[in-house]
Amino acid sequence: xxxxxxxxxxxxxxxxxxxxxxxxxxxxxxxxxxxxxxxxxxxxxxxxxxxxxxxxxxxxxxxxxxxxxxxxxxxxxxxxxxxxxxxxxxxxxxxxxxxxxxxxxxxxxxxxxxxxxxxxxxxxxxxxxxxxxxxxxxx
Numbered sequence: 001x002x003x004x005x006x007x008x009x010x011x012x013x014x015x016x017x018x019x020x021x022x023x024x025x026x027x028x029x030x031x032x033x034x035x036x037x038x039x040x041x042x043x044x045x046x047x048x049x050x051x052x053x054x055x056x057x058x059x060x061x062x063x064x065x066x067x068x069x070x071x072x073x074x075x076x077x078x079x080x081x082x083x084x085x086x087x088x089x090x091x092x093x094x095x096x097x098x099x100x101x102x103x104x105x106x107x108x109x110x111x112x113x114x115x116x117x118x119x120x121x122x123x124x125x126x127x128x129x130x131x132x133x134x135x136x137x138x139x
Contacts, residue, residue, distance in 0.1 A: 004070035005033030010058040015040035032072040
């Protein structure tokens with residue numbers, strides 16, 4: 001579930017909200033806002049990706065109907081889009097581009113798996129040396 005917030009003075013959700021969401025089959029939260037009770041949420045194994053943590057509970061009000069597009073982290077997310085998140089970031093894939101993006105991601109993974117660390121290091125060093133030379137730095 002992706003949630004937009006216009007306020008960073010209070011939490012969008014806490015331990016109980018996350019526990020109920022988890023019980024109802026929600027896979028996780030991506031919040032353009034803050035979370036509270038983070039240790040409790042982590043202990044329950046409920047994935048939450050938020051801008052930060054705050055101990056202040058929020059008020060209960062609905063701003064827009066469920067299923068409407070939201071802006072989260074500056075990205076428009078619509079119902080049906082695929083959202084993937086881990087400790088390194090969050091990506092929203094528009095539903096209309098899912099096959100295209102999945103194919104490209106699989107190709108990139110295969111390319112990276114086929115490259116040894118020595119090959120990667122050599123190519124990386126070449127790119128850095130070229131960039132430095134273009135900027136007037138001599139080695």
